[in-house]
């Protein structure tokens with residue numbers, strides 16, 4: 388495994404791999420790697436000749452009141468994980484390397500961004516598409532692996548790739564969960580013991596909502612209400628949102644009649660947790676295994 392810190396070296400390697408007709412699987416991350424990331428790496432390893440992982444905590448996607456400085460980092464652990472997953476190259480640039488000067492051209496996401504997490508994180512997805520545009524040009528992947536835990540991110544990146552003709556395929560990977568259903572996240576370490584215990588109800592609340600659809604309910608309001616009630620009853624978390632939208636277009640609906648996402652974000656004392664389920668008009672899960 389090779390660790391690369393400069394854009395030039397990473398790009399030269401990617402170019403050579405292209406000339407040699409070797410397929411590149413790429414997993415973009417912000418580090419502090421957990422099983423969710425490992426699953427992405429395993430998929431990349433199984434389906435490509437070469438695997439590149441990037442570790443870069445992207446300041447552009449953090450708002451002024453968000454947790455950039457507190458974002459957990461553990462280089463040694465990340466190195467061990469990438470080694471274990473037989474990653475070929477880890478791209479690990481500094482902020483100065485990625486953003487040496489202010490950008491004369493800015494990217495702005497105008498659809499799929501002003502709902503769910505995007506609503507309370509102004510500019511977040513602009514930062515995500517900006518860094519990914521750079522990273523895609525630097526690593527030149529054939530396939531890029533994203534976790535569906537952040538399904539809005541997958542929807543936005545899907546639009547980026549389609550709208551701007553990036554010659555790569557986005558591979559969405561189902562959310563990895565703890566045994567009790569809690570979605571794995573770097574932010575779970577911030578939960579107190581009591582909060583960790585309650586956090587499992589977030590997933591269960593979404594499942595309650597989905598079950599309504601399985602049983603024939605189509606009213607968005609009724610489904611959303613059920614999820615809100617369940618979370619409020621079972622946890623001391625403060626709901627940021629519970630939304631039911633089409634997927635991947637993320638358009639509002641009154642009735643479930645196509646593929647939808649049922650998603651929530653809940654604030655605990657020191658962590659904001661997100662989760663979602665994507666299912667069709669019969670309540671049948673898509674993507675998730």
Ligand code: PAF
Nearest residue numbers: 415416417445515518537
């Ligand atoms: O999902 C993440 O960790 C980040 O948003 C990503 C895709 C690495 C871009 O910085």
